[in-house]
Amino acid sequence: MADEQTEAPESSAVRVALWRAMHLEADSPPHVLEDEIGLQLATPEEDWRRRPDMDQRATSGFRAAIVARARFIEELVAEQADRGVAQYVILGAGLDTFAQRKPEIASRLRVFEVDQPGPQAWKRRRLAELGYGIPDWLHLVPVDFEASESWLEQLTAAGFDPGRPAVIVSTGVTMYLTKEATAATCQSVSRRCSRSAEMSWSTSARAREVAAGWASAWADAASAGEPPPAGVDQGAGGVQHRSVMRLMAWLRSAWT
Ligand SMILES: C[S@@+](CC[C@H](N)C(=O)[O-])C[C@H]1O[C@@H](n2cnc3c(N)ncnc32)[C@H](O)[C@@H]1O
Known part of the structure; x- marks a missing residue:
């Protein structure tokens, strides 16, 4: 985790932004995603392609x-x-540029980017320097998931309504968090967010912790006599979020 006082992006966030930029240069069209703004934000050394x-x-x-x-x-x-x-x-938003690339969709929403204070202050500054600024529908919410503060309370203070439907995503973040922080994040969503919230995670090294987080949220709901948390199915191998299944279906349709 970055030092809270360090106004700089996490190297992991820069790396994925550069991979998105590299996709346009190295892979043949049609491109899955067109993101050049992440590269502009990152301003890497001129020889970044040789890293x-x-x-x-x-x-x-x-x-x-x-x-x-x-x-x-x-x-x-x-x-x-x-x-x-x-x-x-967007939990752990890093150099996500949806708001800048797709303003026609994003401006119909309230978009909340959650990230550590230092990296987020850096992004705020870069967006201003590049002339994008922060429109009133975009909320940058500084939170450290490892600190005792509640990210959901910070989000609510910034205007998020946990009682209303939402899409909540976390990609490439859990592998940088402790299992306690991951489980707490899952539980905040399952206990306090609208049952129609759609949650999508990408996981790798911490897949087990995410599954354990959802499993404990599910058990919690069951012991209180409630239905399972939104979007969670208990499968043979543990708990899988329905977005994972949707991702598989999407990949099949996109690449066949
Ligand atoms: C690999 S980047 C992923 C960025 C973005 N989600 C994407 O897919 O491009 C990981 C992000 O998680 C954030 N992060 C890591 N530890 C965190 C913590 N303890 N609290 C809040 N954000 C954290 C980092 O600042 C970084 O922006």
């Missing part, structure tokens, strides 16, 4: 996963916006 983690062949799988998850989520948000959902929460 070992930007090796076009060696990192092609990572690049594919990064653009696929971003495209999946953007389609999910567009679909939910058409159904009247008006809140979109």
Whole structure:
């Protein structure tokens, strides 16, 4: 986690932004996602393409996963916006540029970007320097998931209504958090957010912690005699969020 006083992006967030930019240069069209703004925000060294983690062949799988998850989520948000959902929460937003690339959709919503204070202050400054600014429908909410503060309370103070439908996403974040912070995040959503909230996670190293977080949220609800938390199915191998299933379906349709 970044020092809270450090006004700089996390290197992990810059890396995924550069992979999204590299997708446009290294992969043949049609492109899964077109994001050049992340590169503008990041302003890497001129030789960034020669970084070992930007090796076009060696990192092609990572690049594919990064653009696929971003495209999946953007389609999910567009679909939910058409159904009247008006809140979109991006946990650990990093250099996400949905708000700048898709203002026609984003401006119909209240978009909440949650990230650590230092990296977020850096992004706020970069958006101003590039002339994007912060429109009134975009809320940058500084939160450290590892601190004792409640991210949901901070979000609510910024205008989020947990009682109303929302799309809540977290991509590429849980692997940087402790399992306690991941479980607490899952529980805040399942206990306090609208049952029609649509939640989408991407996980890797911490997949087990996310599954455990949802499992405990599910058990919690069951012991209180409530239905399972929104969007959670208990499958044979544990708990899977329905967005994972939707992602699989989307990948099948996009690449067949
Ligand atoms: C790999 S980046 C992913 C960015 C974005 N979600 C994406 O997919 O492009 C991880 C993000 O999680 C944020 N993060 C890591 N630890 C955090 C914490 N304790 N509290 C809040 N955000 C955190 C980082 O600042 C960074 O922006």
